[in-house]
Amino acid sequence: xxxxxxxxxxxxxxxxxxxxxxxxxxxxxxxxxxxxxxxxxxxxxxxxxxxxxxxx
Amino acid sequence: xxxxxxxxxxxxxxxxxxxxxxxxxxxxxxxxxxxxxxxxxxxxxxxxxxxxxxxxxxxxxxxxxxxxxxxxxxxxxxxxxxxxxxxxxxxxxxxxxxxxxxxxxxxxxxxxxxxxxxxxxxxxxxxxxxxxxxxxxxxxxxxxxxxxxxxxxxxxxxxxxxxxxxxxxxxxxxxxxxxxxxxxxxxxxxxxxxxxxxxxxxxxxxxxxxxxxxxxxxxxxxxxxxxxxxxxxxxxxxxxxxxxxxxxxxxxxxxxxxxxxxxxxxxxxxxxxxxxxxxxxxxxxxxxxxxxxxxxxxxxxxxxxxxxxxxxxxxxxxxxxxxxxxxxxxxxxxxxxxxxxxxxxxxxxxxxxxxxxxxxxxxxxxxxxxxxxxxxxxxxxxxxxxxxx
Ligand SMILES: Cc1cc2nc3c(=O)[nH]c(=O)nc-3n(C[C@H](O)[C@H](O)[C@H](O)COP(=O)(O)OP(=O)(O)OC[C@H]3O[C@@H](n4cnc5c(N)ncnc54)[C@H](O)[C@@H]3O)c2cc1C
Ligand code: SF4
Ligand code: SF4
Numbered sequence: 001x002x003x004x005x006x007x008x009x010x011x012x013x014x015x016x017x018x019x020x021x022x023x024x025x026x027x028x029x030x031x032x033x034x035x036x037x038x039x040x041x042x043x044x045x046x047x048x049x050x051x052x053x054x055x056x
Numbered sequence: 057x058x059x060x061x062x063x064x065x066x067x068x069x070x071x072x073x074x075x076x077x078x079x080x081x082x083x084x085x086x087x088x089x090x091x092x093x094x095x096x097x098x099x100x101x102x103x104x105x106x107x108x109x110x111x112x113x114x115x116x117x118x119x120x121x122x123x124x125x126x127x128x129x130x131x132x133x134x135x136x137x138x139x140x141x142x143x144x145x146x147x148x149x150x151x152x153x154x155x156x157x158x159x160x161x162x163x164x165x166x167x168x169x170x171x172x173x174x175x176x177x178x179x180x181x182x183x184x185x186x187x188x189x190x191x192x193x194x195x196x197x198x199x200x201x202x203x204x205x206x207x208x209x210x211x212x213x214x215x216x217x218x219x220x221x222x223x224x225x226x227x228x229x230x231x232x233x234x235x236x237x238x239x240x241x242x243x244x245x246x247x248x249x250x251x252x253x254x255x256x257x258x259x260x261x262x263x264x265x266x267x268x269x270x271x272x273x274x275x276x277x278x279x280x281x282x283x284x285x286x287x288x289x290x291x292x293x294x295x296x297x298x299x300x301x302x303x304x305x306x307x308x309x310x311x312x313x314x315x316x317x318x319x320x321x322x323x324x325x326x327x328x329x330x331x332x333x334x335x336x337x338x339x340x341x342x343x344x345x346x347x348x349x350x351x352x353x354x355x356x357x358x359x360x361x362x363x364x365x366x367x368x369x370x371x372x373x374x375x376x377x378x379x380x381x382x383x384x385x386x387x388x389x390x391x392x393x394x395x396x397x398x399x400x401x402x403x404x405x406x407x408x409x410x411x412x413x414x415x416x417x418x419x420x421x422x423x424x425x426x427x428x429x430x431x432x433x434x435x436x437x438x439x440x441x442x443x444x445x
Contacts, residue, residue: 012311013210013311014232014310016213017212017229017313018224018279025213026211044284045283046226048286048309048311049288049309050285050286
């Protein structure tokens with residue numbers, strides 16, 4: 001599962017830009033993850049603050 | 057609600073599109089999901105003075121400082137100093153004020169600006185685009201219009217909704233972090249760039265002064281060389297070695313597209329502008345002026361297309377033709393430059409900057425510097441021959 005650490009996220013939208021399944025939505029100051037997420041982890045790599053993690 | 061044109065996104069690209077189209081007589085609605093336009097900032101705020109003045113008359117309150125030139129540091133600390141006086145100086149903006157100022161100009165030209173209003177998807181009637189569904193301060197809102205401009209930034213969805221795949225691959229986006237720093241050693245008149253694969257892999261560190269010893273100090277690294285939290289970690293490391301006493305008063309993070317020009321920024325009833333269309337300069341990362349320029353072109357084409365009652369892909373083709381001819385050519389060149397420079401080792405970078413030690417760079421801009429570099433290092437830079445000469 002993809003988890004968002006809201007205490008770390010600075011709501012910049014970089015992760016949204018790289019998601020190949022369009023599963024992320026930035027709603028002003030928080031991220032929503034939809035059920036289409038394939039847990040590929042691309043978004044975790046681009047995040048400048050490390051707010052995203054794919055957990056087993 | 058009904059109008060001629062909906063602009064999604066109230067950044068520089070969206071505001072210039074809305075202003076241009078409204079001035080040409082269209083009924084325009086601009087949606088911005090944030091409650092405050094321009095905040096939080098995702099930018100180092102540097103633009104060329106000449107480039108900005110060509111498009112708008114800057115208000116003094118938009119500008120934090122004026123810079124005279126740039127210093128570029130090799131990994132070994134050797135540096136080259138460039139003056140931008142031949143191509144005009146640079147502004148470091150105050151984007152919170154600047155972005156809102158441009159949105160004000162759009163509103164004054166007649167556009168209706170809706171803040172805290174997020175586009176959720178495109179409406180369609182008989183297969184054709186007929187508007188946008190949105191959430192305005194938490195309440196559903198449908199806006200009808202035959203034409204949409206997607207100026208929704210790096211996280212753009214409008215293109216993807218309309219069938220233009222704007223998903224960025226990791227090598228085509230820079231992961232960035234920046235602090236607003238107060239430090240006595242900051243030079244208020246020069247921008248600084250620090251190169252090196254250990255400080256910013258396939259990217260660079262920048263310091264853009266905002267006056268009174270304040271500067272935006274940040275870095276970007278190529279997405280393919282990033283890992284979770286890497287940009288912030290590297291920036292902290294840089295601060296420790298270079299500005300150990302620097303006081304951080306603000307933090308910025310973001311993604312900056314560097315993909316080169318996309319094949320097409322149009323679909324039936326849709327045009328994409330700015331970061332949404334990857335119109336950032338892939339070499340420098342600068343995207344404000346390109347977004348504004350594309351916004352102006354899109355606004356003009358929108359007015360023509362609505363008057364001609366043809367918002368189909370072919371009716372909007374002029375937009376693709378014009379932005380490609382204008383900013384597109386430079387973006388394509390810059391992409392090739394970037395592809396070349398991201399592969400350089402620290403040894404190459406030291407060699408290149410060192411080679412300029414005896415040259416007078418004081419009156420040179422980036423293009424001039426590249427020509428000198430090529431003359432001094434033909435072997436290393438042979439791959440760039442067609443771009444430089
Ligand atoms: C760290 C960093 C440093 C940079 N430094 C520079 C620099 O020094 N100089 C320079 O020229 N460029 C710089 N850039 C690039 C520059 O910030 C962008 O290119 C520029 O902001 C693009 O303008 P835009 O109008 O296309 O998009 P944006 O300014 O990103 O505006 C898009 C707007 O759309 C809104 N939006 C998104 N989705 C929706 C939706 N569904 N509904 C409603 N609204 C929506 C967003 O909230 C946002 O306000 C930098 C970028 C980064 C990340
Ligand atoms: S990239 Fe990271 S900081 Fe930016 S919006 Fe996504 S999770 Fe938040
Ligand atoms: S893990 Fe992959 S599919 Fe899931 S949100 Fe991140 S990028 Fe998208």
